[in-house]
Amino acid sequence: MSAKPSLFSSPKCRLLACLLGALIAATLVTAGAGTYLPFNDIDRIGVPILLFPVTWTLLFLYAAMASKLWHVWLVLTLLSLIHIGLVYRHLAG
Numbered sequence: 001m002s003a004k005p006s007l008f009s010s011p012k013c014r015l016l017a018c019l020l021g022a023l024i025a026a027t028l029v030t031a032g033a034g035t036y037l038p039f040n041d042i043d044r045i046g047v048p049i050l051l052f053p054v055t056w057t058l059l060f061l062y063a064a065m066a067s068k069l070w071h072v073w074l075v076l077t078l079l080s081l082i083h084i085g086l087v088y089r090h091l092a093g
Contacts, residue, residue, distance in 0.1 A: 010069060017072045022059035025076040029055050032083030035090040 033048035059079075063072045 014063065014069055014072075017069065017076065018060050018063040021073065021076045022056055022063050025079045026052060026056035026059050028080045028083040028087075032086040035086045 030048045030052045033051070034044040037044050037047060039047060059076065062075070066072045
């Protein structure tokens with residue numbers, strides 16, 4: 001009997017991208033979102049915190065459903081680096 005082909009080429013790496021990669025990227029997006037949201041000071045803190053579950057869910061679903069795993073890592077890495085840069089620029093003055 002022939003074995004059924006798996007849905008994904010590397011399920012452990014995809015699971016790592018879904019759980020850890022999406023969580024780290026969503027946390028950094030939440031931290032960086034306060035630098036560019038056009039709200040007053042309190043809302044710049046509150047809105048990203050309230051949107052964190054939505055951000056994490058969207059990144060998780062993207063990581064789970066994308067056809068190529070390197071696209072997932074590229075998107076998560078770019079989002080993380082951009083928001084790290086925004087936080088650094090905001091804190092550095």
